[in-house]
Amino acid sequence: MSKKLHGNGLWESSRMMLPQHKERIIEHQQQYNRQSRPIIHEDELEIMTRNISDSLHYKEVIKVRLFSEYEPHVICGVVTEISPFTKKIRMEIEEGLEWIDFDEIVSVQFM
Incomplete structure (x- = not known):
């Protein structure tokens, strides 16, 4: 079986990243760190x-x-x-x- 199909081989074998993928990764990280407005007593x-x-x-x-x-x-x-x-x-x-x-x-x- 090919090394590409084991572990992280699929991502490691393709070193190219499209600009759209990079933008989506950045958006995801921003959404992950996003905080909601606190409720003040x-x-x-x-x-x-x-x-x-x-x-x-x-x-x-x-x-x-x-x-x-x-x-x-x-x-x-x-x-x-x-x-x-x-x-x-x-x-x-x-x-x-x-x-x-x-x-x-x-x-x-x-x-």
């Missing part, structure tokens, strides 16, 4: 809003972790404005000012 939501409010009033630096499907995204800074109508907060970070959508926030901690 009411108590945790209350703690997050209190920490944001304290950062606004007392100019305390906070660390905000935002939801991202593939890798965590963390922003550190001071809250300068809260917009209840648009449900966004504005933070002063090293690069300047940034608006953050409140629905994207996963956790808020003091530094």
Whole structure:
């Protein structure tokens, strides 16, 4: 019997990979590492809003972790404005000012 039919011989014998196969492998790896949006308990939501409010009033630096499907995204800074109508907060970070959508926030901690 041929060596190609044993173990991983079929893949080892063909060294060529089509671009479509490579793209599909990359898509599969991204889907495998994809995370779902966490469900935030009411108590945790209350703690997050209190920490944001304290950062606004007392100019305390906070660390905000935002939801991202593939890798965590963390922003550190001071809250300068809260917009209840648009449900966004504005933070002063090293690069300047940034608006953050409140629905994207996963956790808020003091530094």
